[in-house]
Amino acid sequence: DADVTQTPRNRITKTGKRIMLECSQTKGHDRMYWYRQDPGLGLRLIYYSFDVKDINKGEISDGYSVSRQAQAKFSLSLESAIPNQTALYFCATRGVEANTEAFFGQGTRLTVV
């Protein structure tokens, strides 16, 4: 089983719909992240959380919200999806030490039509 699991893997939704992307991890890490990837733009940080009660905005948080339900779970919501939110979304987790590796989920390909 993957250390970081994202569901769904693929989703097509209509403009204006609310959608939730879920992420769970078995690494025991406190730090969790949501990124989106668009061609040529690399991964951009949407939200991150360092603990269950900690939520922080990333560089592109507008139009998104998150919930850290437990140490192992971090979900991303699009309250009212719009076409320019079509992208590949990655969840990641990381330990506290400076040079530790980030582990990524397999990604969720979201298409908003």
Place this chain on the structure above:
Amino acid sequence: RKEVEQDPGPFNVPEGATVAFNCTYSNSASQSFFWYRQDCRKEPKLLMSVYSSGNEDGRFTAQLNRASQYISLLIRDSKLSDSATYLCVVKGAAGNKLTFGGGTRVLVKP
């Protein structure tokens, strides 16, 4: 200016050749540096961390130049399986955020 910049490529490399490319970062207080590899439509995976004195892992060599604020990755004896996008990742001084470059695409051809 982007915080982390990379030449998007693609770098077309004959099998067995050496290829090298750089990544520049804007925040002089950045603390940690990494190279990640991403295959098409897959998740990024750590290739190697980059240490101040430079480090090598098999055919891969990473260097850090703090004065000029760039890191580099060199791949020797390129294999077809090295074809991928290589993401430069920088960890800032504050918090624990990782900032990604746009990636450099490498295509190794027979």
